[in-house]
Amino acid sequence: MTELWQAFTKALELLVSLNPEVIEIAGRSLRISGTSCLLASLICIPLASLIHFHQFPGKRALINIIQTLFSVPTVLVGLFVFVLFSRAGPLGFFGILLTPTAMVIGQMILITPLLLGFIISALSGVSKEIVDTATSLGASGFQTIWLVLREARYAVLAAVIMGFGRAISEVGCALLVGGNMRGVTRVITTTISMETAKGDFELAIALGMILLFLALIINTILNRLQQR
Amino acid sequence: MKGNWPKIALAVLGIAVIVLVLVMVLGRGGQTEPEVLKVATTTSLYDTGLWDYLEDIFEDRCNADLQITAKGTGAALELGMNGDVDAVTVHDPDREAAFIAGNYSLNATVNNTSAARVTWAYNYFIIVGPESDPAGIGNLTGSGVPEEAFQKIQIEGKADPDTVRFVSRGDESGTHGKEKVIWAASGYNYTADILGNGTAQGWYFSTGQGMGATLTTANQLLAYTLTDKGTFLAYQGSLDLVPLVDTGDDLINIYSVIICKNGTKPEMAQNLVTFLRSPDIQALVAGFGVPQYGQPLFYPWDPGICGLP
């Protein structure tokens, strides 16, 4: 228990003193996960709407696959991105492996099933009568979709928050495709992993607390939006 | 719509806060002018802090952005093969030879000579273990001490796995490679006798991780392990393990740098090679860690030990 307390005080110390390295990796964590969450949301909200509002053969199977992918190990996604973007791989000419861009792509791939699955679920929670009412009031297809998204906004935002949480907390993908390079691709989670491997548990736990603290701030802001 | 204004304002404020924070922490690593050089290094060079120490100097001197990723030797060479990094610094002569033979390297120039593999530092492996030394390897003398020590560990470990244990890197790193060489020299078939039977008998453990993690694990299990001296000295403060065997030809540990043919920055990689072998940097390497640990963690390039060029 003393280790936890020491870690907590260390976390406070690092934050209050605005330790430059901690600020740097925290900022990078926020940037990378924030970007991946934003981009993935922009893609998944329309995509989920498309899937939800249309009937097509294999729809059940698709949703099944999406939900199965909730359980994909982060390191597996990392491997996938690695193989794809390594210079020896098919998309190697982009040369983005071991850069923050690769980490954003990896995290986007990681949270897409989550966002899709939960946004579809959110849309399903809006009763068919609402859709009917909108249609009979003269809403076009797009107008109806926008209305349903608004009706489900609480649950949709919850899905986005969850996506962000999974992105900012994952290690396996970030480590593999980013390489934990100081000043370039080092984020909070890869640092925790490194410090743990080096045996500095106190610092690792302190960093973990800082990550949770950041998540708290972000979620508080998003919660405000949710209340509207 | 009037009732919504306070909420809109709050949302805008929230977004502004996020943007502010992001701008504030934009940090380093986003410069466009210096040339990026990606290097994969073995963890032993990294966990000691040597690379962090040398990184800033190199970046200033050559106007580069040095991006270093620390992996096991196997993973580092893999990155080098693919060309995902421009140079590798590792310490496994056999696998380096295979890398070069596979045509993945580019010749570097040093001292007006051209060579695929350029050595630049060395230190020693040591066998560390618990102070109580249950297998009794601490007082061995003569030649072939490492091999004798390994034999004793295997025999005692098999007899009493709760007291005598060995922790291995198990990650195809340079250190792991050296460990396997010593087991072979001790007369064992590594895969069958040590990895197979040893694990089954409960005295041999594989962490699959870097040197720091392996040392920590050995510390927890009160076990023996093979480590490079530099990393051990760097971690000594948080470990209860002590060095028990530090002599023997097999324990030499030579670090080299190789330019990767499939990389994109051959010239800057050459700069790195020149840098590592330049006299003033060699002096820094020699003095690294002395104030803190009382002894050097690394020794500068010595043609007698490291070979030419």
Add this chain to the structure above:
Amino acid sequence: MMKPLSSIIEVVDLSHSYGEREILKGLNLSIGKGEVFALIGPTGAGKTTLLRIMDLLEVPAAGKIYFDGKCIPRSGKQRLEIRRRISFVHQKPQIFSLSVYDNVACGLRWRGEEKNRIAGKVDHILEMVGLEGYKNRKARTLSGGEAQRVALARSLVLEPEVLLLDEPTANLDPVSTAKIEQLISSVARQHNTTMIMATHDMSQGQQLADRIGVLLDGKLAQTGDATDIFRSPQNEQVARFVGMENIIEGVVIANNEGIVTVGIGGSAIQAVSNCPAAKAVYACIRPEEVTLALSTTQSSARNSFHAKVTRVNTIGPLSRVEIDCGFRLVALVTRISVEELNLQVDREVYAIFKATTVHIMEKGISK
């Protein structure tokens, strides 16, 4: 095929099923511009389905729909354009989780109406339905009656050519019901909006509509004005539905210049009809047309029968009295009459009703 010029919506041979169940079977109906049409029928008869198909929410399994003389395609952008000229108030109003103002303004915004004009229209309609001052309230916090009025406002503000209403007052208390009914009539008069209203409340249909259609078992059993439907049902099913509790089988014995004598068991009823002799018929009499008295002297009615009371059921101010006069008859009288005549089981009374109140239906004409 020429359609009557004033028809705004017409369905021809409309059939629709949900899965295995056939809901509508070969329906034909034409609604005139500016008409107020009540669609009455028991629950499950298909009223909602018919309205939904008319609102182009669903494509019928078979049949055609015409709007303003033009046939409506089964898919395509035209359906949206036509749908925007129709408004549908559903049975249980689905209010969006927005403010009252935003709810009412929805349809206008979707049609691309200008912001200023929207404000004016919304304010006006909220006043009309009696919800001024509710503008910024969260619509989901309203009571049932208020929500129904928001739903109505939401549809009315669009100034539709056709307004469809599905049981608009089904879930409301009598006071709110009266308000809504008033609103519906005044809108109909002011804007000459065509209205099609589904209801199971026959008196509401009678009160508000120009024309009534009876939907039974997926088919339009009869259409006509209130008098036609309630006093001259065309078949037994409709008769039962419109509350003609007395449906007595008999045979026409004689027809004397429009006055027929119908033999029923041992008695005979006089009615006004063109039916020739020897026809098997149903004689239908509304219970409220049957008067009960202790003697027959004062009445000019042609039908008076000596009867015995078999049951008395008092509900509120009225009483339903079952009597046996050789055949079963039900009379609807006031509670006061019951008390004055001391009507109880086994009491002997006279049942009296005019020939003009007896409606003769030929047996065998149904469906």
